[in-house]
Amino acid sequence: MCLRAVGFALFLLAVPPDAEATGDEDLVVLGERVYRKACEPCHGRQGDGTGSIARWLDPLPRDFTLGTFKFRSTMSGSVPTDEDLRRTVDRGIPGNSMPSWQHLLAVGERDAVVAYIKTFSDWFEDGVYPEDIVVTDAQLATPPPPTEEMLAAGREVYARMECAKCHGEDGRGNPDNPLEDDYGRRIVAFDFTTGVYKAGSDPPDVYRSFATGLDSTPMPSYADSLDETERWxxxxxxxxxxRRTTVRDWLLHPPLWNHRMQR
Ligand code: HEC
Ligand code: HEC
Structure with missing residues (x-):
């Protein structure tokens, strides 16, 4: 079954596209309406990841009551910012069933549903402290251009940080090291040769993932162990x-590169 189609079918049932909210309370009320139609079939009425179609999905939909999220700009163990959640809602998670809502819900509806999913966990009550943010927009704004030297240095960092222990020498995963997530379910380390990154395939997205780690999975945070240059x-x-986009392609097509970076 095409799961993107599931997302679209759910959208057809969704709230009127002109729905808007003004105050915080209105936002959560609108968010609940959006959630019931668009998210509940997977994430469940109580936000615990047990929606009616959840059992057919692998990976399982996130259980929002635990307050644990993979894609953040915040340190390991912290809740994500509103922008982090909006990024996931807007783009979806490539390669699995979580749809992109950018063209299916109005901006106000996406803001509202973010406000609503935060009500499922007490961890959001205190908000995000500025010191919890380990990857700032400023850090991501001006990546150094990719060069052959940077690639060669990157290969050394990969070896020194022992990424291969999980991701394999060739980046396809290490079959001798089976992994489990925090809930005891089997999880495979990302295969870099697919090029389809869950958190997005633009350089800032990749940077964010290994700087912050992916909570609830074995993927650790390297926030303290790599400097800026090593990260890029x-x-x-x-x-x-x-196998899809090579750095050589970007070097040959700088306008494409610039366009991708500014998105
Ligand atoms: C067809 C099923 C499906 C629908 C519909 C769906 N999701 Fe998801 N969602 C998933 C799955 C599966 C995951 C977990 C993916 C993973 O762990 O790699 C997920 C994960 C998430 C995450 C967690 C990202 C992180 O950082 O860990 C958020 C936030 C999210 N969904 C929000 C929403 C919202 C909001 C809606 C409704 C507008 C929605 N989802 C609708 C399947 C769905
Ligand atoms: C202990 C095992 C482990 C180590 C060590 C590890 N990773 Fe991972 N990594 C994982 C797992 C498991 C995933 C997949 C998480 C998922 O699918 O939710 C992952 C995912 C990723 C992703 C996200 C891909 C996406 O889908 O967006 C990136 C980027 C990444 N790893 C880079 C690295 C780098 C670079 C290093 C070394 C500095 C490293 N990892 C070390 C286990 C590991």
């Missing part, structure tokens, strides 16, 4: 393993 070197090295 690693980003370009990981991306260069992709």
């Amino acid at each position: 070197q690693l980003v370009y090295y990981c991306l260069s393993l992709s």
